[in-house]
Amino acid sequence: MAMGSLSDSEDDFNPEINTTPLVDVMLVLLIIFIITVPVMNHNVKLDLPRATSQPNQTQPENINLSIDAQGKTYWNNEVIDDTELKSRIAVAAQKEPQPELHLHAERTTQYEKIAQVMSAAQSGGLGKIGFVTNPQGK
Template structure:
């Protein structure tokens, strides 16, 4: 029976590797970066609405506005929560009851699908005006100039 005794010479052994291979780490990080770059734009718009195009410049905002969206089926959403036509006046009255930091009513961003009838948008704007929410901005898609 042969037995291996540790001697000063280790012919068959390799020296321990003192380097770390970072290539797999870089590969994983690049894949995660791509995943976040693809999913980040999808998180911004809550209700999918096909906005009309405009060449207007964006507005400067101090506080977060209330988002009201009307999709192509005519469903109204207040801050991404669906609201029926019967419950819309009460929901808008609750929004008007919470004033902004400057004491004024909150800013309203109204997003409506471009295929929607003019009457539906005007009914929502009439309810906004009735409860005293007069700071309304109609959102559009920016066009290339």
């Protein structure tokens, strides 16, 4: 008696799938892939030059504005009066990029004078004001 058949006769149609041709096709495809994969991965190494590119940013100049204890104002170590201060602030505000105002003041300088300079800078159009301090506390 044959395995898997329901009838006793040997001449009946066998409904089982014959996997031998399927295995043959699979082995042929495997051999084709084994041969073609090294060809596909063949590459040429090139030593290309490396270049970096960064935008050239111009740094704005800094304006050193100092106020001493007597209330004198110094624009980059040059003594100026209040009208000259306002005109220089207006000119500096028009520059692109806008410079940063670094404000130096002595410890005994009256706050009213510092507030006037800050008000003149704001009304003149300068948007960047920095306070410079002395780390030694002198």
